Amino acid sequence: MTQETAQHQSEQEPTDLQVDTSAQTEGPPEGGAQLTDSGRARRVLVRLLRVAYPHERFPDGPYERTAAAVEDAAHSNAADDRALTQGLAGLDRAAGGDFLALDDAAAEALLRDRADEYFFRRIRSTAAVVLYDNADVWELVGYEGPSYALGGYIDRGFDDLDWLPHPRIEEYPGEPRVELVESQSQETAR
Amino acid sequence: MTAVDEVARHGSPVEQSEPVVVIIGSGAGGGTLAYELTRQGATCVVLEAGPYLTQDDWVNDEWEAFGQMAWLDMRTTSGSWRIARDFPNLPAWIVKAVGGSTTHWSGATPRFMTHEFKARTTYGQVDGASLLDWPITLEDLAPYYDRAEQAMGSTHRHGRPPLPANNNYIVFANGAEKIGYRYYATGPYGTNATPYDGRPASIQDGFNFQGDKNGSKWSTLVREIPRALETGKLDLRPNCQAVRITHDATGKVDAVEYLDANGALQRQAARVVCVAGNSIETPRLLLMSASGQHPDGLANSSGQVGRNYMRHLTGSAYARFERPVRMYRGETMAGIVADEAKHDTSRGFAGGFYMETLSLGPAFMASFLEPGGWGREFTSWMDSYDHLAGMWIVGEDMPQPSNRVTLNTDVKDQHGLPVPNVHFDDHPNDVAMRTYAYDAADQLYGAVGALGVHHTPPYPATHNLGTCRMSADPADGVVDRWGRAHDVTNLYVSDGSVMTTGAAANPTLTIVALAIRQAEHLLEEMRQGSL
Numbered sequence: 001m002t003q004e005t006a007q008h009q010s011e012q013e014p015t016d017l018q019v020d021t022s023a024q025t026e027g028p029p030e031g032g033a034q035l036t037d038s039g040r041a042r043r044v045l046v047r048l049l050r051v052a053y054p055h056e057r058f059p060d061g062p063y064e065r066t067a068a069a070v071e072d073a074a075h076s077n078a079a080d081d082r083a084l085t086q087g088l089a090g091l092d093r094a095a096g097g098d099f100l101a102l103d104d105a106a107a108e109a110l111l112r113d114r115a116d117e118y119f120f121r122r123i124r125s126t127a128a129v130v131l132y133d134n135a136d137v138w139e140l141v142g143y144e145g146p147s148y149a150l151g152g153y154i155d156r157g158f159d160d161l162d163w164l165p166h167p168r169i170e171e172y173p174g175e176p177r178v179e180l181v182e183s184q185s186q187e188t189a190r
Numbered sequence: 191m192t193a194v195d196e197v198a199r200h201g202s203p204v205e206q207s208e209p210v211v212v213i214i215g216s217g218a219g220g221g222t223l224a225y226e227l228t229r230q231g232a233t234c235v236v237l238e239a240g241p242y243l244t245q246d247d248w249v250n251d252e253w254e255a256f257g258q259m260a261w262l263d264m265r266t267t268s269g270s271w272r273i274a275r276d277f278p279n280l281p282a283w284i285v286k287a288v289g290g291s292t293t294h295w296s297g298a299t300p301r302f303m304t305h306e307f308k309a310r311t312t313y314g315q316v317d318g319a320s321l322l323d324w325p326i327t328l329e330d331l332a333p334y335y336d337r338a339e340q341a342m343g344s345t346h347r348h349g350r351p352p353l354p355a356n357n358n359y360i361v362f363a364n365g366a367e368k369i370g371y372r373y374y375a376t377g378p379y380g381t382n383a384t385p386y387d388g389r390p391a392s393i394q395d396g397f398n399f400q401g402d403k404n405g406s407k408w409s410t411l412v413r414e415i416p417r418a419l420e421t422g423k424l425d426l427r428p429n430c431q432a433v434r435i436t437h438d439a440t441g442k443v444d445a446v447e448y449l450d451a452n453g454a455l456q457r458q459a460a461r462v463v464c465v466a467g468n469s470i471e472t473p474r475l476l477l478m479s480a481s482g483q484h485p486d487g488l489a490n491s492s493g494q495v496g497r498n499y500m501r502h503l504t505g506s507a508y509a510r511f512e513r514p515v516r517m518y519r520g521e522t523m524a525g526i527v528a529d530e531a532k533h534d535t536s537r538g539f540a541g542g543f544y545m546e547t548l549s550l551g552p553a554f555m556a557s558f559l560e561p562g563g564w565g566r567e568f569t570s571w572m573d574s575y576d577h578l579a580g581m582w583i584v585g586e587d588m589p590q591p592s593n594r595v596t597l598n599t600d601v602k603d604q605h606g607l608p609v610p611n612v613h614f615d616d617h618p619n620d621v622a623m624r625t626y627a628y629d630a631a632d633q634l635y636g637a638v639g640a641l642g643v644h645h646t647p648p649y650p651a652t653h654n655l656g657t658c659r660m661s662a663d664p665a666d667g668v669v670d671r672w673g674r675a676h677d678v679t680n681l682y683v684s685d686g687s688v689m690t691t692g693a694a695a696n697p698t699l700t701i702v703a704l705a706i707r708q709a710e711h712l713l714e715e716m717r718q719g720s721l
Binding site for chain 1: 249250251252253256257264266276277278279280303304305312346352353354355356357359360361363364367372373374375376377392393394395396397403404513514515516518519520528529531532533534535536542551552553555556557561562563564565566568569572573575576577598601609638
């Protein structure tokens with residue numbers, strides 16, 4: 001997946017979908033807190049992803065690889081890099097020093113306050129793609145992935161839904177559909 | 191990425207100095223036109239901006255396929271539509287490859303209705319809308335609809351059998367029946383239920399948006415392009431981006447300038463130019479072709495080039511059920527409810543809409559279900575993925591002169607050319623129809639026990655229409671009843687840009703029918719020596 005991630009980020013797709021990349025100037029102002037502990041930043045980021053995208057069934061792996069992709073995306077642009085570092089440090093500060101110590105509700109509340117901040121929007125634009133674009137997660141949500149090499153689903157349950165009757169597939173055999181219903185006002189107007 | 195050499199030409203080489211029919215784009219319009227002309231002896235050059243991908247290149251992976259197929263050149267957006275915020279550089283979800291967006295379409299093939307060709311007369315004056323009647327009627331187009339359906343192998347038509355019900359359709363059709371809808375079926379749909387025209391039957395493998403590796407789905411890539419190449423009359427040039435159409439002193443277009451795969455500027459002489467670059471690139475090219483004679487853009491004396499951009503109503507509804515659905519198994523859109531495809535103002539809006547089954551994989555679902563979404567409500571839908579059923583809502587949106595493709599000279603593409611900006615505001619009629627349609631979706635799924643229904647907002651448009659509309663009066667539009675530019679006798683538009691109004695139906699069938707009709711016209715004009 002690491003290679004695929006790198007490939008995805010080589011161009012303006014798809015993790016940039018929700019960010020306007022037409023101008024190079026977007027991002028936070030210069031200055032501010034600098035990265036001092038990248039291990040800490042990673043742990044805060046993973047926790048942020050868990051709180052923002054809570055799935056009881058997901059192990060740490062999907063969140064870890066998503067965090068790595070978020071960091072890679074930020075590294076491609078100095079302003080994004082700064083925004084991420086500052087944003088994560090800001091979460092720690094707002095939590096009284098330790099974002100990791102907050103329970104789910106408190107952590108989510110902090111994120112709600114920051115829903116429109118650039119760093120968090122940027123994280124989401126990457127995370128929404130990367131977290132769910134992997135077979136580890138597909139299996140957990142009940143998706144079977146590529147099908148062509150397996151012969152499609154023609155013999156593997158494309159119509160195995162058994163809690164409703166099988167409906168008609170042909171078009172309605174009765175009178176043709178009325179396509180134009182004359183309204184009172186139209187008739188009056190004439 | 192492409193299996194085919196990037197600079198390779200395909201078919202029979204044509205000298206650049208030889209004035210031939212030059213077709214820009216190889217999708218539903220351009221690909222069809224190329225086949226219809228070459229099979230009857232006319233030499234054509236097709237300039238296709240994207241690579242020549244084939245069935246072997248396509249992948250059963252949503253984002254990988256998106257990166258491979260989608261038109262990702264920089265674009266900008268403005269206006270009050272949510273796309274400008276959610277996907278600021280992706281107003282449209284179309285394909286940059288041989289076959290164009292026919293490789294991405296899912297396959298629904300309803301015809302336009304009689305009254306939809308007379309939208310202004312039927313709907314009357316709608317404030318803020320620039321409605322106009324088409325200069326042609328359903329009667330004019332009917333024979334070409336027949337030919338288009340036969341080319342595509344539309345199910346339920348001309349003896350073609352219906353596709354079977356997949357899981358998503360079973361939920362959809364049962365819900366439809368329960369709330370009193372009658373006009374539901376698994377088609378018409380341009381994918382084979384049984385082998386037809388050299389293409390195999392569907393193996394219900396899904397991934398219609400990703401090309402369809404099985405080749406059961408009609409596209410110009412699998413039908414018209416290879417057949418046109420076989421005639422010996424086609425020179426297909428992939429990876430060639432048209433940048434300007436030139437004209438001579440008499441005002442006739444005489445060549446197309448394009449950038450080849452190496453970025454070198456080339457010039458192909460032209461007898462006729464047919465522009466089929468989809469409704470964003472087509473007006474962009476005309477605007478970039480401004481000249482002394484055409485200061486506001488080629489063929490733009492009306493000022494209508496780029497205006498009246500339509501993208502269909504769109505919206506999706508995903509319903510969660512107690513028991514599994516597995517909507518992703520099988521054909522993506524082989525289910526249509528037509529009961530609401532009517533003009534009935536008692537519903538509070540003009541025009542109508544279709545409901546069509548739709549499935550996305552988890553990767554796309556996460557990006558499009560609720561763009562920017564996060565938190566427990568969002569993830570609860572993802573957790574329910576295999577218990578979801580889905581539908582797309584496709585209906586007529588109102589043309590508005592301010593919904594418009596323009597050149598954004600502040601932002602340049604990879605070639606240094608101004609990018610297209612797409613400005614869009616919903617019309618109140620669009621909002622009223624969408625609200626009604628979401629409610630209808632709630633009722634349909636509620637009738638079969640949905641635990642909840644999520645309303646997904648419009649995402650980047652696959653149906654891009656208008657921007658060079660067809661009109662009887664040259665003051666009202668860009669092209670005439672044949673798609674010929676009012677201002678330039680040998681310049682044609684051959685894609686969905688020509689649509690005077692958008693109707694409710696998925697547009698591909700109509701684009702193909704119009705292209706077959708235009709080809710007949712072009713051949714006749716060339717025979718008579720007037721082109």
